[in-house]
Amino acid sequence: MPVKANAYGHGAVETARAALEEGAAFLAVAAVSEAACLRAAGIDAPLLLLSPALPEELPELAALELRPFVSCAEDIDALDNAAAGSGKRLPVHLKIDTGMGRVGCTPEKAEGLARRIAGSRRLFLEGVATHLSAADSPAPDDMRWTARQLARFGEAVSAIRAAGIDPGILHAANSGALVFHPEALFDMARPGIALYGYSPAPEHPLALPVTPVMELRSAVVFIKRARRGEAVSYGRTWTAHEDTFIATVPAGYGDGLPRRLGGAGFSVLVGGERRPVVGRVCMDQFMVDLGPETCVKRGDPVVIFGTGAAAGGGSPNIAADIARLAGTIPYEITTAIASRVPRVYED
Numbered sequence: 001m002p003v004k005a006n007a008y009g010h011g012a013v014e015t016a017r018a019a020l021e022e023g024a025a026f027l028a029v030a031a032v033s034e035a036a037c038l039r040a041a042g043i044d045a046p047l048l049l050l051s052p053a054l055p056e057e058l059p060e061l062a063a064l065e066l067r068p069f070v071s072c073a074e075d076i077d078a079l080d081n082a083a084a085g086s087g088k089r090l091p092v093h094l095k096i097d098t099g100m101g102r103v104g105c106t107p108e109k110a111e112g113l114a115r116r117i118a119g120s121r122r123l124f125l126e127g128v129a130t131h132l133s134a135a136d137s138p139a140p141d142d143m144r145w146t147a148r149q150l151a152r153f154g155e156a157v158s159a160i161r162a163a164g165i166d167p168g169i170l171h172a173a174n175s176g177a178l179v180f181h182p183e184a185l186f187d188m189a190r191p192g193i194a195l196y197g198y199s200p201a202p203e204h205p206l207a208l209p210v211t212p213v214m215e216l217r218s219a220v221v222f223i224k225r226a227r228r229g230e231a232v233s234y235g236r237t238w239t240a241h242e243d244t245f246i247a248t249v250p251a252g253y254g255d256g257l258p259r260r261l262g263g264a265g266f267s268v269l270v271g272g273e274r275r276p277v278v279g280r281v282c283m284d285q286f287m288v289d290l291g292p293e294t295c296v297k298r299g300d301p302v303v304i305f306g307t308g309a310a311a312g313g314g315s316p317n318i319a320a321d322i323a324r325l326a327g328t329i330p331y332e333i334t335t336a337i338a339s340r341v342p343r344v345y346e347d
């Protein structure tokens with residue numbers, strides 16, 4: 001399971017532990033520093049390293065026994081050097097670029113690189129992987145593109161096998177493939193966003209038994225009466241059109257809430273009721289219009305986004321709703337939740 005970027009904002013160590021308890025065989029990170037945090041927390045599960053490391057990180061990579069993706073002969077030789085002296089073979093995964101255009105070797109080079117790995121005394125080919133660039137889209141053109149990526153992957157794997165080399169664990173599927181391309185499952189899948197509870201394709205609800213994991217909660221810290229015509233927040237973009245009560249909530253873009261949510265139809269659950277956020281979102285605060293009559297009090301809970309389950313009243317936004325309002329994807333919303341926001345874990 002990918003736990004990169006602090007487990008998509010959920011907290012890497014806690015999420016990693018939960019994933020392993022639920023049976024995940026491998027965890028995946030993007031950076032050596034992320035792997036180091038997991039190892040420091042006592043997590044000794046296999047860790048796949050999805051992004052290429054810098055040359056100076058290779059000794060640490062080997063010491064942490066990470067499983068890097070390799071894309072070229074230079075990667076293989078550098079890792080072979082870095083693994084010297086450890087007395088163990090470092091498992092590597094050959095990454096084939098079948099159309100993502102990011103990292104990986106061309107399908108034609110895969111067999112030669114697999115031979116190079118097989119010929120190393122300090123490395124071994126644990127797996128062969130590719131990444132799909134449009135698997136989250138059921139549009140016919142994208143479906144064909146993914147099929148083409150998978151065909152290229154299959155041909156490269158066949159060439160490796162034909163050379164008498166065991167390609168090991170084959171893996172290609174991200175969340176999009178889980179939903180739209182079951183033929184891409186092979187021996188292992190790498191779904192991230194789906195396991196955090198969101199559909200990789202905003203217009204297609206997830207047909208999987210998962211719900212959003214993250215809930216972003218705050219509380220009302222101040223309430224004031226605004227007279228008709230009074231402005232709220234920076235730039236005076238919103239003014240009360242009647243006498244009303246305004247609540248201040250201590251969360252803002254410094255916590256990872258996009259500033260552009262202000263004026264974008266953003267609403268939150270206050271005391272079980274959906275209320276509109278008014279004026280600009282500040283760094284540390286935003287304001288909510290409670291209406292001309294309210295029984296909301298200081299200290300009342302605010303759900304900024306939740307799991308979709310009604311917590312004592314109306315149904316909250318989920319991070320995917322926030323993403324839509326902000327013109328982005330749920331990945332960016334949960335990943336952006338700042339480190340100053342305490343993570344609290346419930347069973």
Ligand SMILES: *Cc1c(COP(=O)(O)O)cnc(C)c1O
Pocket residue numbers: 002050131173174175176190191192193194200
């Ligand atoms: C992040 C990542 C994934 C997970 O992608 P989701 O869309 O979150 O499922 C899988 N594979 C690689 C190589 C990645 O970088």
